[in-house]
Amino acid sequence: xxxxxxxxxxxxxxxxxxxxxxxxxxxxxxxxxxxxxxxxxxxxxxxxxxxxxxxxxxx
Numbered sequence: 001x002x003x004x005x006x007x008x009x010x011x012x013x014x015x016x017x018x019x020x021x022x023x024x025x026x027x028x029x030x031x032x033x034x035x036x037x038x039x040x041x042x043x044x045x046x047x048x049x050x051x052x053x054x055x056x057x058x059x
Contacts, residue, residue, distance in 0.1 A: 009041070010046075013037055013038070014042060017041055021034040
């Protein structure tokens with residue numbers, strides 16, 4: 001299985017987001033960082049449109 005940069009970044013971001021979410025249960029200030037990181041990393045992980053290469057349109 002070949003991992004792409006998108007998958008690596010999404011996985012690492014998700015792990016960091018979940019860890020901060022767990023810390024956020026005890027210290028609410030971590031929730032400020034956990035929720036956006038988790039949302040952005042999930043969007044990165046499932047965005048396959050970025051991997052497609054568009055053809056150059058000639059005039």
